[in-house]
Amino acid sequence: MSYITAENLVKIYGQGEAAVTALRGVSFGLESGDFISIMGESGSGKSTMLSIMGALNTPSSGRFLVEDIDVYTLKQEQRADFRREFVGFIFQSFNLIPYLTVVENVMLPLTTLSIKSSKKRVLALDALSRVGLSKKADRLPSQISGGEQERVAIARAIVNQPPMLLADEPTGNLDSKTGAEIMDLLRQLNDQGMTVIMVTHNLECARYARRLLRMTDGMMHEEDPVNLIAQAECLTGQVGVALKVAGGAA
Amino acid sequence: MTLKDIAFKNLRRRKAKAGFILAGILIGVATMVTLISLIQAMTHDINHKLEKYGANILIVPKTESLSLTYGGLAVGGVSFEMQEIQEKDLARIKTIKNAANVAAVGPMVLGVIEVAGHRVLLAGIDFQAAKILKPWWKVQGSNPGDTGILLGMDAARVLNLKPGSPLKVNNRALTVSGILESTGSQDDQLVFTRLDTAQAIFGKQGRISMAEVAALCNACPIDDMVQQISGILPGAKVMAIQQVVKSRMETLQHFLKFSYAVSIIVLLVGGLMVLVSMMGSVRERTGEIGIWRAIGFRRSHVIRIVLLEAGTISALAGIFGYLIGLGATKIAVKFLSQGDVLVPFDPQLAAGAFALAVLIGLASSIYPAMLAARLDPNEALRSI
Structure with missing residues (x-):
């Protein structure tokens, strides 16, 4: 049994003639410590897949299991606990709370835990230092750059050390240099044992992953990430960069 | 956090x-x-x-009355067996359970006198108690001494008397010591003198016609007090004046x-x-x-x-x-x-x-x- 198992997942939005099928029987297995990139066109079902993996979106049928926990048999509040313990979310638009400081945003997942505030702060500062932002802990999100906001979002996702990190277009709102820094950071976290599942349609980002799952019209199939090198070369013409990334991903 | x-x-x-x-x-x-x-x-x-309102309990002699018809004609109530109140009995009010709520007890003796051809009502009162019982009284002149009288405003006008004027009541020489400013009540028509003076004039030493009691009424059990006073003065009728208040x-x-x-x-x-x-x-x-x-x-x-x-x-x-x-x-x-x-x-x-x-x-x-x-x-x- 894999660490993460999807069994014949189907997701249909709406009813009757207005029904839209986002997932058409998706099955796969992921091991702990994997770095997965899910790629696909807009509307292919990759975001639906990510939300189901994040225990946020109940599938119409099928099962989704993590560590043998059948996530969607859990009650609402148990699923919230599951998200807190198992899942770290990194959103495309960072989704920081604007009236909380950087360190307070990172502390959010610890808010509901019965540990001392001082301990929460220590854990949050530790997470911030892992993303290189400990010096800006007391600033508001509006006082730091987009790349730094993404780092804060990553720090918030890892502060309670979840085994699974879900990233939805993590570099979507960043320039290429900052995007590469964020991807390096995700790679480091994966090297430290965290399972990273990333939705992207950026080839450069996808090549950081060890495995590539492609979504097409609600169906999923696995591709060899090495194929992406040729695609990236074709698109960018930057052979050196492609080789360097491919070497890193090997 | x-x-x-x-x-x-x-x-x-x-x-x-x-x-x-x-x-x-x-x-x-x-x-x-x-x-x-x-x-x-x-x-x-x-x-x-x-509390400043004055008397809110009235003590009057108990009487028995009959409604009488004679020859098919109603001739009104006939009072009989009136039991007079003894002045000394009022001291027992201090022994009731709610004695602490009693601010003042004002005995009064009433009688009709004739002055300059006019029949007026003379009230003998305790002027010390009156200060509490009738705090709204304003006197032009002074309160009466042994031989003084205080005239209500209307009485002074009708009798044409002013402070210092002498008058004779039942062959007793008295002097007007003051005139009561208009109160808008029956007091304006009365003539007041000291209780002992009035008792002497009417020959009612030691007896009174009625008494007023001022009870501090802020949440005081006025009905209870009426019952308590009735208990110690069995020959008197005790009433609470509380309609206006109510x-x-x-x-x-x-x-x-x-x-x-x-x-x-x-x-x-x-x-x-x-x-x-x-x-x-x-x-x-x-x-x-x-x-x-x-x-x-x-x-x-x-x-x-x-x-x-x-x-x-x-x-x-x-x-x-x-x-x-x-x-x-x-x-x-x-x-x-x-x-x-x-x-x-x-x-x-x-x-x-x-x-x-x-x-x-x-x-x-x-x-x-x-x-x-x-x-x-x-x-x-x-x-x-």
Whole structure:
């Protein structure tokens, strides 16, 4: 049994003639410590897949299991606990709370835990230092750059050390240099044992992953990430960069 | 970092919205406090005035009377077996259970005298007790001594007498010591003298016609006192003079009920404002709630944040609403009442206002809080 198992997942939005099928029987297995990139066109079902993996979106049928926990048999509040313990979310638009400081945003997942505030702060500062932002802990999100906001979002996702990190277009709102820094950071976290599942349609980002799952019209199939090198070369013409990334991903 | 911190920081960020909600409850609480405090102050004022109001218990001789018809014609009631009250018996009033509530006992002997061809009623009274029993009396001249008399305003006019004028009553030479300023009561037609002087004139030494008792009436059991005095003076009829008081108190009670009704309406409007504002706030924060839920906040955590915010604002509205209501009452009583009326801090009303404010704030926020908790986190995140 894999660490993460999807069994014949189907997701249909709406009813009757207005029904839209986002997932058409998706099955796969992921091991702990994997770095997965899910790629696909807009509307292919990759975001639906990510939300189901994040225990946020109940599938119409099928099962989704993590560590043998059948996530969607859990009650609402148990699923919230599951998200807190198992899942770290990194959103495309960072989704920081604007009236909380950087360190307070990172502390959010610890808010509901019965540990001392001082301990929460220590854990949050530790997470911030892992993303290189400990010096800006007391600033508001509006006082730091987009790349730094993404780092804060990553720090918030890892502060309670979840085994699974879900990233939805993590570099979507960043320039290429900052995007590469964020991807390096995700790679480091994966090297430290965290399972990273990333939705992207950026080839450069996808090549950081060890495995590539492609979504097409609600169906999923696995591709060899090495194929992406040729695609990236074709698109960018930057052979050196492609080789360097491919070497890193090997 | 706790749920409380999130709630407080959000309130600080959304000062205008928080202020709007606060104003909604504050106006309701302040209105309620003002109306109730005003009535309490006026009731207190009436009670206070009652203490100055003078006699509120009357002791008269007990009589037996018969309704008589003769030859088919009603000839009215016939009184018989009148039992006179002995002056010394009044001392027993000091022995009743509620003696501490008795401010003064004023014996009075009454009789008709003839002065300059006019028949007038002479009242022998205790002028020391009269100071308490009739505090509104203003005398031009002075209170009478052994041979002095005090004339009611109308009596002085009819008899054409003024202070210093001599007169003879039953061959006893007396002098007008003063004239009572108009009181608007039967006192204006009377002639007053000292009790012992009047008793001597009428030959009723040691006996009195009636007595007035002033009881401190602020929550004193006036009916109980009537019973107690009746018990120690079996030959006397004891009556409470309380019709006027009762009617004024009833008016205030009606006004109190009206105030409660107005307060409830204003508070309901305040509650509605909270409901609408909190619903708006929840809608504005859909994305934020989605983030909370995505990172593992339970529904109950979301409800607690919303209710903490509402509870904090409501508690502040309760405190400031009470203080503003108290201030408004102090201003209002200056216009509505003559003299100094005390508007004291009422811990019960303060606690009630606080509790009601929090209750309304929380009750009005339960639905928005439930709405927030029931948001689909996936949908909420897509709204960002």
